[in-house]
Amino acid sequence: MSSLPATMSLDEIAHGATVRVTVIDGKQYMSIRDLIMHMCGVNFDHAGKTWRRMSAEHKSDIQAFCKMFQFPGRGQSEQPVITFPGAIKLSMFLPGNLV
Numbered sequence: 001m002s003s004l005p006a007t008m009s010l011d012e013i014a015h016g017a018t019v020r021v022t023v024i025d026g027k028q029y030m031s032i033r034d035l036i037m038h039m040c041g042v043n044f045d046h047a048g049k050t051w052r053r054m055s056a057e058h059k060s061d062i063q064a065f066c067k068m069f070q071f072p073g074r075g076q077s078e079q080p081v082i083t084f085p086g087a088i089k090l091s092m093f094l095p096g097n098l099v
Helices: 032-040 042-054 055-067 084-091
Strands: 008-010 018-024 026-029 066-070 078-083
Touching: 008 084, 018 032, 018 066, 026 032, 026 084, 032 042, 032 084, 055 066, 055 078, 055 084, 078 084
Parallel strands: none
Antiparallel strands: 008 018, 018 026, 026 078, 066 078
């Protein structure tokens, strides 16, 4: 069972950045798309493309840290979410200059 999501500030990474978070089975998860968007300084669509284009090898390295979750709200679909330790590992695979 999951609780309603909230947001978490990532001011240390990018000024004004927030990431949607939720708790699933007692573990906190954050939106992968939001995380990529703020860490790489790209828009929401580009963050999704970055995730989809990530190599299968990199995705398999973080698979154990990921789940799918549908955030509430109109038009929302299931999105990949990741634990904090997984997010640290994910950040090593992101392209370009991190913000």
